[in-house]
Amino acid sequence: MRRLVLAVLLLGYLAIFVRLPSIGRGARAFDPLDARGREAETAIEERRFADALPIVRDLAGEHASDPVVAYWLAEVHRGLGHPRDESAALEHLFELTSSADFACPALPEAYARAGDAEKALGAYERCASAAPDDAERWLDLGAAYAAAGRSSDATGAYEKSRALDGSNPRLPPLSPPEPAGESGKAPR
């Protein structure tokens, strides 16, 4: 009896103190370092997007919830000049990551390249909402509003960006203009 108890306990303790392959909570289904992952990555790095497309499409079918695959698919479509497919892949990436860090500003830019200004503006708005503390996202949104002729919305977005990081030279000047010589700027 005691032998059995000790054997079971030993297995239990081995599982927590010794790292065994494939033991571990939440292991990823797809490893980008496996053979097909390397093949896809190499083709993308070498800008052989047409070669990469079938591999990445296959991977996307098998591992629909993997953010790296979604990212690759967007890159491949961008490289091939397919902005609509690129935006679809980026929408999926945006959904998977729930973050503006990976799909923005590529997503609204892809919509813009596809000629869909309305969706581009909507995507800029979603990017800013997903990262409300990121000054760049508000700056992009301000520029998109300004391009759409929505000057009051643009001013609001610029103000949010300025409040987060006033040092960005892409910000339109305030009226009256900012005094020169603040942190990070050369004196004149």
Next chain:
Amino acid sequence: MNSRMRDVVLRLLVCAFCWVTATYAFIASSAFAYLQFIKPRVFHWLGTFADWHGAAAWIWLAFLVLLLSPHLRARGTAAAVARIVCAIAVVEVSLNALSHVVASLHDGTRSVAVGVASLLPVVGIGLLDHIRAWPFLVRQSGPASEEATALHDGRLFMTSMATALLLTAGYGVLASVSLIGAFEPDLLSAGLALGIASALLGHFLVFSAVFVTLAVLARMGGASFSRQYVLLAVAASALMAGLFARLVGESVGLVHASAAIAAGAFGVSIVVAWGGIRLTRHASVNRTLTSALDVFFGPPAAEQSPRRLVVPLIAVLPLAWAFALVAGRIDWDFALLKSGVVCVWILTFALVYAAVPLRNVPTIVVAAACALPLGIHAIWHSSEPDQHTLSRYAVYNPSYLVTDGLLRERRESSAFDRYLRANTGLTDVDVKPVSIDLVSPLRPISTRPPHIFLFLIDSLRSDYLSPYNASVHFTPRIAEFAASNLFFPNAFTRYGGTGLSVPAIWAGSALAHKQYTLPFDSMNTLQKLVAVNGYRRIQTHDHITEALWSNLDSDTVLDPGKTEMDFDFCGTVDELGRLLESGAGRDTQVFAQTRSLNLHVAAVRNGYVPPGKSYPGFEPPYAYRVERIDGCFGSFIDRLKKLDLYDRSIVVLTADHGELIGEDGRWGHGYHMFPQVVQVPLFIHLPKPQASASIDGGAVAFSTDITPTIYAALGYRPDVTSPLAGRTLIRQDSRDSADRRRASDVLSASYGAVYAVVSRNGRRLYIADAIQEQDHEYERMSLTDLHWSEVPVVPATRALGQLRIRRHIDTIGHTYDLERPF
């Protein structure tokens, strides 16, 4: 001194010399430790040890011969082993004397081989002891029945449980005492209770595992005492090797097969020597042992005596406190602290084991007591606030720090860690230099170039300078300099250690992860600029300059005759100022550079602060040195102005990397990529015609941007097509600015497989640590925010962070035509 005592003393001296030599060799084999500590002689005593090793080895040989002399004259197997040990020792000492083997050790596998060879005499002496005591060993008998085995199990079980309780109590008291006066809002009553409960669980898990393993081994050995002993010795060797690898190897960046070989050799030598000494002692008094574990820890007590348990409890506290105290002064990445904890664990276990008699414990009690911690561990997932509380508690309870490290769930994708390790620290890979040209063809500029002064302060942290931190009031001259020049509040180093950071600054590019790719001339874009424009070079010669710059004979050397650890910023710039006053910059433009080591961890840890100086909220020895540097920097600028050189000069003040100054008990930099290590100060003064150059000071800037910026300040347009190259920080248009702010840039440690991705314009930092096999993410709210918060790493951040790091490494592989390990 009787002969037994003499024998023990000699044996300890001989073994200690071998272990110290092996430790030195194993540490030297790590590129990180060699380049960080040994080569620049950060600790003088370490250099002295290597210098005198050849002579000391002869004395050691004499002791060894004296120790083995009784056996040398005898006959039989023991005598043969003694002669072989002596022969090996003579060969090793002779080779060491002839070729200065130990003194010339450097990073690479040769040092591992030397370390293993230096352990051979220890193993030989241990084997000799085992051969002599073998008849005693085979006379002993293991438990002959299940009842006898159960009695031994009972003793082991009681020992393990009591040890876990004693350690929890002892370290709990230590933690509570350490917390007195500390501002730890998370560690009030509830937080402290959570910490103690977690420590108790951790100790029970560790010592239940010890009990179960030893009980199973005892059964595997059966009634044969010698078989039990061999099994136990093998398991103990593996355990010691694992502890060496985790506690020492990981701390000094020992990786790959050499780490396993070093750890294995160390583990075997300790167990063979320890077992040999104990067996000899038991045999000499003809003790009766009840199990193989008794060889190491002694036979059972005749009867249970609670009073005997008081001794270990009293012994634990001062010993644990002493280890923590020593580690607090000279530790590196908790190696000493954790090793001390393991020593306290073993000692406590040994003392308790000796105090506990054989006794029967019902199987149900054993099963329940060992399964309960397993069950709790399996179902208890602490919340995010609790994890934060426990991470704070680990700072004060080193034993909990160790159990937490042993139990922490490792990151799931070890293929990525293997990829990082295989592509990092390419010590044994022949990397061919490439040509890095920021401008091609590079021709001299048509006007007289400005003087260039590049001041690197090793380990200078930006938050100890008032332009970065409003609470700093001891750097008025640097504040004045920042106010009237270019100041980059969002600057990072490309490499978290001098070994690659400084070469990357000179190259203006990220580099192959090798120290060093030689010859470096084709990659040294700063040297090319200086040469083509006919600058007079005035610089300190440290080990990196000597390795990577050519035509050193034509330099005017600052701090001649000093070792680099003695490079003092004040002395160096004063000497430079005197050279300029004597006309050094009158007819020829000057390029001057130095890397000062005033703030290196070795200097600060032994730090002096003059009476009357206080720096509330800062580390006083470090802050005092920063204040001194500030004054000397200001005086040098005054001198430039007085000599009418200031408006015709480029002055760069920066650091090769930051530093951990006791944050959560951590010191130094090494292969950490925490925010305090990767953030650096950066100030640039441009000559008058360039002073109004447009910049985006709020955008993220990197140390590799410095040389391209110097090129731009001289009027060149640096090529920025390579993804590894730095970019100029001046004359940026809005597209450059947007690119900088949107990019995700990869940084790496100089001495180990630890990488980081900086994103969101310097507000997010993802760290992939393939040495500890962990990852972290930090964020800060704004550029001026000094506080970085650790946030949970979400799967998407991990996956895409790893992708970015992999692309960076692949780009380096393509650039340097490296064959991929994968």
